[in-house]
Amino acid sequence: MWVKQYQASSFQESLQEEKGSDEEEDGDDDEEDKKPLSNSESPNKDNSNAKETSGSGEQKPVGKIIKFGTNIDLSDPKRWKPQLQELQKLPAFMRVASSGNMLSHVGHTILGMNTVQLYMKVPGSRTPGHQENNNFCSVNINIGPGDCEWFSVHENYWQAISDFCEKHGVDYLTGSWWPVLEDLYNANIPVYRFIQRPGDLVWINAGTVHWVQAVGWCNNIAWNVGPLNAYQYQLALERFEWNEVKKVKSIVPMIHVSWNVARTLKITDPDTYKMIRHCLLQSMKHIQILRDQLVAQGKKISYQGRVKDEPAYYCNECDVEVFNLLFVTSESSSRKTYVVHCEDCARERTPNLNNVVVLEQYSMEELTATYDSFSLASSSSSSSR
Numbered sequence: 130m131w132v133k134q135y136q137a138s139s140f141q142e143s144l145q146e147e148k149g150s151d152e153e154e155d156g157d158d159d160e161e162d163k164k165p166l167s168n169s170e171s172p173n174k175d176n177s178n179a180k181e182t183s184g185s186g187e188q189k190p191v192g193k194i195i196k197f198g199t200n201i202d203l204s205d206p207k208r209w210k211p212q213l214q215e216l217q218k219l220p221a222f223m224r225v226a227s228s229g230n231m232l233s234h235v236g237h238t239i240l241g242m243n244t245v246q247l248y249m250k251v252p253g254s255r256t257p258g259h260q261e262n263n264n265f266c267s268v269n270i271n272i273g274p275g276d277c278e279w280f281s282v283h284e285n286y287w288q289a290i291s292d293f294c295e296k297h298g299v300d301y302l303t304g305s306w307w308p309v310l311e312d313l314y315n316a317n318i319p320v321y322r323f324i325q326r327p328g329d330l331v332w333i334n335a336g337t338v339h340w341v342q343a344v345g346w347c348n349n350i351a352w353n354v355g356p357l358n359a360y361q362y363q364l365a366l367e368r369f370e371w372n373e374v375k376k377v378k379s380i381v382p383m384i385h386v387s388w389n390v391a392r393t394l395k396i397t398d399p400d401t402y403k404m405i406r407h408c409l410l411q412s413m414k415h416i417q418i419l420r421d422q423l424v425a426q427g428k429k430i431s432y433q434g435r436v437k438d439e440p441a442y443y444c445n446e447c448d449v450e451v452f453n454l455l456f457v458t459s460e461s462s463s464r465k466t467y468v469v470h471c472e473d474c475a476r477e478r479t480p481n482l483n484n485v486v487v488l489e490q491y492s493m494e495e496l497t498a499t500y501d502s503f504s505l506a507s508s509s510s511s512s513s514r
Contacts, residue, residue: 197343198249200241203350213245222356223268223332231355231365232265232381234389237440239380242353250277250343257305258340260287262380263372264364265353266335273327275345281321282313284336284364289318302377307340335361336368355381357390359400366408369450378448382441384412385452392499395506402505409500416453416493419472423454423487430454433488444471453496455488 203209216225225245226233232243240246242262252275261267264284271277282290290308291301293316299306313320324344325331333339335356355361369383387408396402423430442451445468456475460466470478475485 195251195254197251197254198247201247201249202240202244203247204238204240204244209245216245219268219330223330223354225352225354228394229357231357231361231386231390232353234393235381235386235441236389237438241351242380245350245352248349248351250275250347250349252343252345254343255307256341257307258290258338260284260336260338260368261333261353263383264336264361264368265355265381266361267333267351267353269325269331269333269349269351271325271327271329271331272348272350275343275347276327277325277347277349278342278344279321279323279325279331279339280308280310280341281333281337281339282318284334284338286318287336287338289316290338302372302375336364357394357396357398357401359398359404362401362404366404373449376447378443379450382443382450382452384408384450385441388412388452388496388499391503396503397506397508399505406500406503409496409503412452413493413496413500416496419454420489420493426482428482428487430487430489432492433490435490442469444474445469446474446477447471453490455490456482457486457488458484 203212206213213225221227222229224230225243230243232239235243238244242265248256290313293308293312294301294304294306297306310320327347355365365381366383369379369381372379387405390396391405391409396405420430442455443449444451449471451469451471454472456470456472457467458470458475458478460468470485475482479485
């Protein structure tokens with residue numbers, strides 16, 4: 130059984146303490162109520178959404194921030210063995226790990242995506258509007274004892290909702306926002322609204338925009354899934370590229386994942402195969418051009434192969450994924466640390482790349498061999514599932 134013994138008594142004590150402090154500060158509260166909610170008081174995605182955007186574009190305070198337990202790590206296979214084994218009873222496409230799940234081919238842990246996390250909710254707590262990281266699917270199970278209310282919109286309408294956010298001065302990708310339903314209805318945006326009762330499983334399809342609030346006291350477990358099909362792969366890659374434009378980190382290293390999929394899986398769907406192959410080709414093209422530039426400049430490239438469970442790399446400055454050619458600097462501190470940069474950021478620091486070591490994790494021969502051997506499999510002989 131999942132953690133169902135909810136510590137309601139501790140919350141009641143906290144409420145009593147808060148009530149007592151409120152009574153002591155009544156005079157101050159009268160003055161504070163007259164002040165607008167400042168940016169520093171606005172909640173983030175891990176807290177309740179304490180403000181609502183009005184049709185006029187003004188953000189009105191709706192109450193105090195509600196605290197609840199979020200993103201509690203359940204990845205330890207020893208501590209949570211019985212519970213994780215229960216999840217193996219789910220259909221393969223919903224499981225935390227399966228051969229047809231792109232997130233099982235990342236090669237390292239991404240907490241909350243290819244591992245399970247727990248959310249311990251109190252009545253009224255909210256998860257603001259969002260799409261999942263890199264538009265991946267997600268699975269959410271309500272353990273109970275209370276209900277959750279869900280709102281969701283098809284991926285086709287994400288840009289319209291993003292426009293609403295921009296109109297009200299909220300960042301769609303990183304801000305905290307809770308749509309006004311009347312605004313969506315007036316814009317002819319269809320909204321799915323339903324109650325998730327204890328024992329109910331919610332499947333969020335690729336790219337679905339959604340926001341959730343707890344009706345009662347409830348515990349939910351959730352993780353992400355990346356079905357290996359054309360729709361999911363295209364949306365994941367599009368969001369990967371959009372994140373780069375908007376200077377937002379992609380939690381899933383899509384170039385790294387694409388190469389791992391090409392190495393380990395047989396793809397039977399022609400559309401998925403074409404998109405992965407195109408991604409690999411663009412990746413090789415970028416690496417070859419960059420290599421040629423470095424060699425022409427006289428910059429040494431040192432080969433350093435990857436090791437088991439080694440994570441993907443991101444630029445320390447701009448958070449873009451850095452695949453294969455790593456621009457590394459050593460930072461002076463009490464402990465010597467090595468920092469990875471992309472080429473652009475490395476050249477901003479030192480245009481001639483002085484004091485920058487360039488590491489290569491795959492030779493062009495290795496990448497070319499993987500690309501050449503990656504072919505469309507017949508559905509009768511092989512399966513990507």
